[in-house]
Amino acid sequence: MSEYLLEVKNLTKVFPIKGGLLGREVGSVKAVNDVSFKIKKGETLGLVGESGCGKTTLGRSILRLIEPTSGEILFNGKNIVNFTPSEMRAVRRKMQIIFQDPYASLNPRMTIGDILSEPMDIHELHTDKAARKARLLQLLAQVQLPQDALNKYPHEFSGGQRQRICIARALAVEPEFIVCDEPVSALDVSVQAQVVNLLMDLQRDLGLTFLFIAHDLKVVEYISNRVAVMYLGNMVEVAESSELYGDAKHPYTKALFSAIPHATTAVRSDRIILQGDIPSPMNPPTGCHFNPRCWNATEVCRQTFPGLTQHSSTHMYRCYNPINPTK
Amino acid sequence: MTSTVEKVLEVKDLVVEFKTDRGTIKAVNGVNFDVFKGKTVGIVGESGSGKSVSALAIMGLIPNPPGRVASGQILFNGKSLVNMPAAEMRKIRGNKIAMIFQEPMTSLNPVFTIGNQIEEVIELHQPQLSKKEREAKVVDMLRLVGIPSPDKRVKEYPHQLSGGMRQRVMIAIALSCEPDILIADEPTTALDVTIQAQILELMKKLQKELGMGIILITHDLGVVAETCDTVAVMYCGQIVESADVKTLFNHPRHPYTKGLMDSIPSFDSTSGHTKERLQTIEGMVPSLFDLPAGCNFQDRCINVTEQCRGSLGEPILRDMSDEGAVHLAACFNPLKKFEGKGL
Numbered sequence: 001m002s003e004y005l006l007e008v009k010n011l012t013k014v015f016p017i018k019g020g021l022l023g024r025e026v027g028s029v030k031a032v033n034d035v036s037f038k039i040k041k042g043e044t045l046g047l048v049g050e051s052g053c054g055k056t057t058l059g060r061s062i063l064r065l066i067e068p069t070s071g072e073i074l075f076n077g078k079n080i081v082n083f084t085p086s087e088m089r090a091v092r093r094k095m096q097i098i099f100q101d102p103y104a105s106l107n108p109r110m111t112i113g114d115i116l117s118e119p120m121d122i123h124e125l126h127t128d129k130a131a132r133k134a135r136l137l138q139l140l141a142q143v144q145l146p147q148d149a150l151n152k153y154p155h156e157f158s159g160g161q162r163q164r165i166c167i168a169r170a171l172a173v174e175p176e177f178i179v180c181d182e183p184v185s186a187l188d189v190s191v192q193a194q195v196v197n198l199l200m201d202l203q204r205d206l207g208l209t210f211l212f213i214a215h216d217l218k219v220v221e222y223i224s225n226r227v228a229v230m231y232l233g234n235m236v237e238v239a240e241s242s243e244l245y246g247d248a249k250h251p252y253t254k255a256l257f258s259a260i261p262h263a264t265t266a267v268r269s270d271r272i273i274l275q276g277d278i279p280s281p282m283n284p285p286t287g288c289h290f291n292p293r294c295w296n297a298t299e300v301c302r303q304t305f306p307g308l309t310q311h312s313s314t315h316m317y318r319c320y321n322p323i324n325p326t327k
Numbered sequence: 328m329t330s331t332v333e334k335v336l337e338v339k340d341l342v343v344e345f346k347t348d349r350g351t352i353k354a355v356n357g358v359n360f361d362v363f364k365g366k367t368v369g370i371v372g373e374s375g376s377g378k379s380v381s382a383l384a385i386m387g388l389i390p391n392p393p394g395r396v397a398s399g400q401i402l403f404n405g406k407s408l409v410n411m412p413a414a415e416m417r418k419i420r421g422n423k424i425a426m427i428f429q430e431p432m433t434s435l436n437p438v439f440t441i442g443n444q445i446e447e448v449i450e451l452h453q454p455q456l457s458k459k460e461r462e463a464k465v466v467d468m469l470r471l472v473g474i475p476s477p478d479k480r481v482k483e484y485p486h487q488l489s490g491g492m493r494q495r496v497m498i499a500i501a502l503s504c505e506p507d508i509l510i511a512d513e514p515t516t517a518l519d520v521t522i523q524a525q526i527l528e529l530m531k532k533l534q535k536e537l538g539m540g541i542i543l544i545t546h547d548l549g550v551v552a553e554t555c556d557t558v559a560v561m562y563c564g565q566i567v568e569s570a571d572v573k574t575l576f577n578h579p580r581h582p583y584t585k586g587l588m589d590s591i592p593s594f595d596s597t598s599g600h601t602k603e604r605l606q607t608i609e610g611m612v613p614s615l616f617d618l619p620a621g622c623n624f625q626d627r628c629i630n631v632t633e634q635c636r637g638s639l640g641e642p643i644l645r646d647m648s649d650e651g652a653v654h655l656a657a658c659f660n661p662l663k664k665f666e667g668k669g670l
């Protein structure tokens with residue numbers, strides 16, 4: 001078996017746009033366009049980008065919660081794209097997801113005990129009553145919630161605690177891989193730090209592999225080993241997280257990092273203010289999708305879509321005029 | 328604070344109460360701050376700390392019942408806004424004091440064009456202008472906030488604009504009467520970072536041109552550090568620390584302020600792959616129904632001692648500075664100077 005737990009090859013998801021009286025297809029949106037990447041066992045790959053760039057679609061396509069249009073998803077070396085529903089169910093035990101909004105992703109009429117038991121019922125784990133109880137208490141301990149939480153309802157918990165419950169639910173079936181889709185965006189900063197620390201502890205203790213999706217670059221850079229940057233459905237740059245901040249090659253990555261306000265009062269000289277809005281994914285610009293906002297754009301950028309340039313074994317980008325190309 | 332700068336707004340001992348089934352809570356409890364012409368005051372804090380309620384109180388928009396300004400004063404150019412007759416308040420609201428809300432997606436009316444919505448404000452507050460003059464002004468406002476081809480855009484509806492463009496329209500509405508004070512309640516929270524940078528830059532530029540005082544409400548310390556002149560940190564309805572922005576970020580004295588700063592991952596701490604754990608503030612914000620005696624932050628504080636638990640009453644804001652600038656913190660055991668992150 002290879003060292004990679006997950007390998008995504010040329011994944012594309014096209015959503016049709018229906019319109020008119022008869023609901024005919026009048027166009028399409030390439031939400032995810034020919035994306036390939038690999039994640040090692042025990043690694044965290046961060047996925048950043050602005051709203052509408054396809055981060056969430058990509059995350060859900062990997063679990064086939066959204067059916068990909070084309071491409072391959074190799075999980076533990078097996079292509080799961082053509083798996084039957086029953087085969088898929090077995091695989092899903094190993095692949096879980098944590099959603100953004102802890103207020104909307106828990107059923108308000110179920111107790112925490114029921115919420116955590118449901119995935120174990122489906123996968124027929126710990127069916128013995130005593131074993132089940134022990135497992136529930138173990139899960140609560142793992143996410144640092146008190147034992148009396150089992151008989152309470154979601155509304156009795158704060159946002160940070162609900163996100164811990166969502167994490168416990170994902171852990172219930174002993175997954176190997178978890179897609180974390182903006183797990184801390186809805187939380188206050190002090191609570192956000194608690195949840196980030198918890199996720200990192202769990203990864204270390206249980207050997208989990210994460211795809212960590214967020215728009216907050218500071219959090220992503222902190223939690224990830226490698227970071228992938230998306231823009232309008234394309235992966236424009238992938239690098240080690242320590243390398244990406246200091247040595248971004250793609251102008252968009254550079255601008256994205258420079259736009260983050262820092263909590264210091266030192267004078268900033270590196271701020272790049274991008275002109276214009278993110279183009280509509282229904283009608284992306286020809287050539288490089290970033291060319292209308294890019295200060296390095298040349299004629300070739302307006303005409304042909306840039307291929308992947310392999311800068312080093314871990315650093316790739318799609319750009320004709322990268323920043324410091326030789327460094 | 329230098330006396331050469333004109334003070335436009337003074338909030339004194341403001342208390343805002345809400346009646347609920349479980350009793351009366353003080354969402355804002357004894358808040359003081361000043362707004363100066365051409366300067367920006369930042370109010371930071373987590374959800375429920377009373378930031379937005381303070382802003383709504385200034386605008387006279389506290390829903391009554393269940394809420395009311397229980398005591399304290401809000402002085403705008405020396406005139407009290409609390410209990411001002413509704414007709415008089417309407418002349419100030421949206422005209423002299425304007426507000427931008429957090430959600431550009433929901434604060435515009437979907438069935439009117441954006442031109443219509445800007446014009447409405449001008450018509451209300453500047454009745455002397457003719458229809459032609461108003462329309463010209465609408466186009467000028469859209470140009471001012473950097474919307475491309477404004478003469479075409481006036482006829483568009485909110486759904487035809489992106490989030491960043493809608494927030495620009497909100498700013499255009501707020502600024503169309505050249506207010507003395509602009510209250511911006513989380514103006515960039517719903518926007519992407521590259522768009523956030525555009526909007527903050529725009530607000531700074533317009534402040535320079537129009538000389539208004541800005542109250543910027545946010546939970547993002549980064550935004551505060553880069554845009555504000557003075558900062559007030561709120562916790563459970565009270566200001567726990569306030570100072571000019573440099574002093575606050577370089578030498579925070581209240582453990583809560585420092586805790587907030589340390590909870591944010593910073594880029595430099597991760598270089599070289601030695602990731603330290605994020606510093607966190609343990610526990611969570613206490614419920615306003617059930618505040619502890621003494622300091623509200625005691626159960627989460629690293630410096631807590633017996634006196635914080637009520638024997639000395641509640642901590643009040645004291646001046647912590649030994650030099651000129653005022654640096655207030657409400658803490659019995661403040662952090663020593665130079666314990667901050669520094670630059």
